[in-house]
Amino acid sequence: MVSEKTVERVSLYRRLLNGLLAEGVENVYSHELASMASGTAAQVRRDIMAIGCSGSPTRGYSVQELIVGIRSFLDAGDGQGAALVGVGNLGLAILAHFAGRRPKLTISAAFDADPRRANRVVHGCRCYSMNELAAVIGREGIQVGIIGVPAVAAQGVADQLVRAGVLGLLNFAPVPLRVPETVYVTSIDMTTSLEKVAYFARTHRGQADGSGRAGSPQTGR
Amino acid sequence: MVSEKTVERVSLYRRLLNGLLAEGVENVYSHELASMASGTAAQVRRDIMAIGCSGSPTRGYSVQELIVGIRSFLDAGDGQGAALVGVGNLGLAILAHFAGRRPKLTISAAFDADPRRANRVVHGCRCYSMNELAAVIGREGIQVGIIGVPAVAAQGVADQLVRAGVLGLLNFAPVPLRVPETVYVTSIDMTTSLEKVAYFARTHRGQADGSGRAGSPQTGR
DNA sequence: TAGATTGTTAATCGATTAACAATC
């Protein structure tokens, strides 16, 4: 039931929810939702039907009903913890970024190979040494791992996290990870993302007509 | 000529190049390239033809020829600079991440609204105050902007960068940016990425058969 | 009622996949 397709809808629902929370209205039409989600009205109507919401031709959709429906899709009812590995420059930025942002999804444990970075609390998150990884993840029932270590260490860390029972990985290291088919991986490769932007900017220079424009693709498109 | 489609091939070529540089062989077959690029052999053959490389039925493709072809696609001949806005936790991590990684693509200027963060050099990058933004970007001919500021400030920074002449943006703030159609935007939304992984891990729990597995999608798929 | 929107069904478009002749 949990297809890759369904997972991809998470980002759509997140954009819709952010848009709905920013609005102060009671009802919305599909074309308004479409602009929030950077999609077409027909696509949005289809994805809204998928979470069991329906609208009326005269009033559109109930914002309240949409928020409830999307929240029940996005949020873990009883909260969910994640484990971060690597508390260097990037790891600290990740901890700061997620601190207090999602009540239902928090980084509840961090690990680092450097003992000087362990045994402390950063942005409300307890830091452990690497040899405590399996025990802490097992004890807290953590299902999500975040890899914030250098490229050379990433595969080893992924293997440890998977052995500890993690079912999903968010990978910041610029290497493809080999994991069992039961584990879901999303990679954030800043370097490649910057290269894409740089490629467009470079090749676009001098094209004054704008025919080669690429619009404004957002994450996950 | 610079379609969104072409830009998307950047990540494919990057994965291929990384794989080719790691190998120590002289020739490769398309199925070997396919595993490097996480695609099919037919797809890879098509994308290789697009950069003017051809292979032989007996020896496959010349690694040397592929590296030259991909490099000429990915790299700016005379180097390219990028400007970072926001030198907080995330900005520092971004500077550390890109320092010395790509000789042809470097962050050559950083800006921050906080004067205490300006007028210093971090990871080899000079930091300026925000009111110098337009002048520095114009002087250095910078075409790429990186947005590492909080969500509330992101749109304002994007507007300033676009006015200064930037043609592409890499956005780390979790908000969709409104930019002219001539400007290309790629957003990296860590929060939504983590939510996707968390959603899979949560809904996958208890499905022992593995039929709902999602494989290992990499960035940009 | 008139009008705009919803939800469904048909058509189109594009991309991926499969098949096959050419090549070394």
Place this chain on the structure above:
DNA sequence: TAGATTGTTAATCGATTAACAATC
């Protein structure tokens, strides 16, 4: 030659788009 791979063409698959009846 035999065999495996390349590069091209045809077929299939899926998704997006367009059309339309139903609804308030």
